[in-house]
Amino acid sequence: MSLLGRLPTHVEVYEVGPRDGLQNELRSLATADKARLIEALIAAGEKRIEVSSFVSPRWIPQLSDAEKLLQVLPKRDDVSFTALVPNLKGLERASAAGLKEAAVFLSVTESHSKKNINKSVAEAVAAAREVAQGARAAGMRVRCYLSTVWGCPYEGLVPVTRVVEVVKQIVDIGLYQLSLGDTIGIGTPNQTAEIVQEVSKLLPIDQVALHLHDTRGTALANALVGLQLGVTTFDSSIGGLGGCPYAPGAAGNLATEDLVFMLHGMGIQTGIDLQKLVEAGELAQELIGRKLSGKYLQAALGEREKQASRARAVAE
Amino acid sequence: MSLLGRLPTHVEVYEVGPRDGLQNELRSLATADKARLIEALIAAGEKRIEVSSFVSPRWIPQLSDAEKLLQVLPKRDDVSFTALVPNLKGLERASAAGLKEAAVFLSVTESHSKKNINKSVAEAVAAAREVAQGARAAGMRVRCYLSTVWGCPYEGLVPVTRVVEVVKQIVDIGLYQLSLGDTIGIGTPNQTAEIVQEVSKLLPIDQVALHLHDTRGTALANALVGLQLGVTTFDSSIGGLGGCPYAPGAAGNLATEDLVFMLHGMGIQTGIDLQKLVEAGELAQELIGRKLSGKYLQAALGEREKQASRARAVAE
Numbered sequence: 001m002s003l004l005g006r007l008p009t010h011v012e013v014y015e016v017g018p019r020d021g022l023q024n025e026l027r028s029l030a031t032a033d034k035a036r037l038i039e040a041l042i043a044a045g046e047k048r049i050e051v052s053s054f055v056s057p058r059w060i061p062q063l064s065d066a067e068k069l070l071q072v073l074p075k076r077d078d079v080s081f082t083a084l085v086p087n088l089k090g091l092e093r094a095s096a097a098g099l100k101e102a103a104v105f106l107s108v109t110e111s112h113s114k115k116n117i118n119k120s121v122a123e124a125v126a127a128a129r130e131v132a133q134g135a136r137a138a139g140m141r142v143r144c145y146l147s148t149v150w151g152c153p154y155e156g157l158v159p160v161t162r163v164v165e166v167v168k169q170i171v172d173i174g175l176y177q178l179s180l181g182d183t184i185g186i187g188t189p190n191q192t193a194e195i196v197q198e199v200s201k202l203l204p205i206d207q208v209a210l211h212l213h214d215t216r217g218t219a220l221a222n223a224l225v226g227l228q229l230g231v232t233t234f235d236s237s238i239g240g241l242g243g244c245p246y247a248p249g250a251a252g253n254l255a256t257e258d259l260v261f262m263l264h265g266m267g268i269q270t271g272i273d274l275q276k277l278v279e280a281g282e283l284a285q286e287l288i289g290r291k292l293s294g295k296y297l298q299a300a301l302g303e304r305e306k307q308a309s310r311a312r313a314v315a316e
Numbered sequence: 317m318s319l320l321g322r323l324p325t326h327v328e329v330y331e332v333g334p335r336d337g338l339q340n341e342l343r344s345l346a347t348a349d350k351a352r353l354i355e356a357l358i359a360a361g362e363k364r365i366e367v368s369s370f371v372s373p374r375w376i377p378q379l380s381d382a383e384k385l386l387q388v389l390p391k392r393d394d395v396s397f398t399a400l401v402p403n404l405k406g407l408e409r410a411s412a413a414g415l416k417e418a419a420v421f422l423s424v425t426e427s428h429s430k431k432n433i434n435k436s437v438a439e440a441v442a443a444a445r446e447v448a449q450g451a452r453a454a455g456m457r458v459r460c461y462l463s464t465v466w467g468c469p470y471e472g473l474v475p476v477t478r479v480v481e482v483v484k485q486i487v488d489i490g491l492y493q494l495s496l497g498d499t500i501g502i503g504t505p506n507q508t509a510e511i512v513q514e515v516s517k518l519l520p521i522d523q524v525a526l527h528l529h530d531t532r533g534t535a536l537a538n539a540l541v542g543l544q545l546g547v548t549t550f551d552s553s554i555g556g557l558g559g560c561p562y563a564p565g566a567a568g569n570l571a572t573e574d575l576v577f578m579l580h581g582m583g584i585q586t587g588i589d590l591q592k593l594v595e596a597g598e599l600a601q602e603l604i605g606r607k608l609s610g611k612y613l614q615a616a617l618g619e620r621e622k623q624a625s626r627a628r629a630v631a632e
Contacts, residue, residue, distance in 0.1 A: 003510065184375070185615070189540055190323075190581070204402050217611035224537045225540070258533035262532075262537060264503050295568070
């Protein structure tokens with residue numbers, strides 16, 4: 001046991017960049033470019049990648065090429081692709097596209113639920129249940145996202161009692177994993193500890209994932225708390241791509257490189273090659289046409305640039 | 317006791333922006349602008365501020381106005397100013413300028429010590445001891461910075477045994493506080509736990525401060541470990557201003573706002589007004605002429621901008 005308690009020896013990274021990241025970027029990528037990015041993530045050792053969304057193309061035009069993308073992606077037994085599925089129509093498309101996993105989603109707070117998907121929380125729970133049942137009938141496993149668990153852009157900090165109420169309503173829909181989202185990146189460690197502890201009374205800790213945002217710099221501190229309490233799956237986004245389009249002021253998914261750097265530094269295995277992850281992050285920056293917020297990525301690229309300019313100076 | 321263990325109820329923030337921050341900025345600020353920034357930090361409730369350095373003006377021209385700055389700063393019993401003091405000549409200047417506290421500094425690694433101050437570690441220890449003795453004789457208290465404690469830009473990760481060796485050499489120089497620096501921002505939580513635990517065998521934990529850099533996003537996770545082990549003083553820099561000029565690739569002191577946001581979220585008092593800290597961060601950006609890296613600052617300014625543009629849209 002380490003000084004920090006009993007830490008996991010292995011963590012699963014669930015990559016959300018191609019979906020959560022790209023849906024929030026103004027620039028829409030060509031299908032072939034998305035495939036290049038996803039292939040770079042696979043080359044870095046990522047095994048679980050959320051590649052798109054089967055919501056209506058009118059909702060998120062950036063992700064309207066879900067079927068086309070899945071057609072061109074490599075088929076590998078060791079890599080699991082998933083996508084958001086909001087309803088039975090989306091499920092039909094996801095299943096026809098060959099997905100083995102569907103992600104349903106809902107908010108903890110009424111106002112975010114209304115603004116995000118125009119449903120009350122009760123209606124969203126019913127929709128998630130319907131999709132989950134259909135997905136399982138179609139042989140797919142089901143992940144469930146819970147948004148605004150720490151705080152809501154419209155209602156502020158969310159009491160953990162509210163989180164517990166909603167988790168109780170969805171814990172039996174047939175999910176294999178529940179991903180708790182700090183949608184606006186407002187979480188701090190004690191709150192994280194309380195949330196994880198309360199939720200772990202309702203379902204086994206190995207079914208709990210944390211989806212942290214680094215909007216205020218606390219994502220890795222919150223991840224550390226999760227690790228200390230036994231969480232072994234963390235969502236992250238290459239380079240920190242994306243945020244939440246319906247959450248004012250929200251920016252910055254936790255960057256996959258930052259997460260993997262910390263985990264490896266703690267002796268926790270991920271199966272991911274950090275150097276190749278930086279290459280994937282660099283590709284993401286090129287494709288999206290701007291610098292991303294991931295700190296490890298910027299440090300690594302800055303370091304390389306300095307070394308290159310020193311080498312040029314020596315050569316001259 | 318919280319789920320995270322016995323956490324402190326109060327933390328002292330030691331502000332290094334005006335010194336560590338500004339010495340690493342290309343743009344030199346006018347003395348009056350430095351004073352404005354420091355006054356904004358005081359207005360936010362900061363009580364311990366490192367304002368400049370009494371190294372040779374040829375070394376760090378950005379800070380060559382130390383005397384002039386101290387003349388124009390407000391004299392307040394509840395605010396303690398300090399500055400870097402490398403040698404007896406610097407000490408004479410610091411004492412003449414009315415400082416009640418001197419900060420001496422050295423590195424844990426030989427190569428960083430050589431490149432940073434052109435002294436071996438043994439020579440640097442001797443110099444720090446000489447300054448500390450003189451300072452105490454002059455009625456000043458002494459803080460000691462230890463650089464490259466987690467890692468060195470030239471030697472990579474530093475073994476904790478090396479840290480212990482150097483701490484043993486300086487623990488009796490008459491310091492009231494030892495600030496352990498993650499100069500290149502390479503630290504991860506287990507390493508932090510090991511360092512803090514080993515160092516706390518050599519001096520009381522309330523004499524240990526952590527000076528963390530957020531180069532790879534881990535500063536607050538490391539700070540959390542420090543809190544869990546009883547550390548109650550953390551160095552930080554307004555807006556994340558600065559880095560280390562002799563450490564290639566190093567960028568980003570931990571931003572004071574990010575630290576204070578996490579502490580307050582954990583119910584730990586700092587005496588600092590986060591909103592006024594954002595105002596000080598905004599002033600720092602204006603003075604320095606670029607966006608700073610602090611995440612809370614950018615989130616707060618982004619949020620305000622969105623609200624303002626919504627208000628304009630409603631008015632039109």
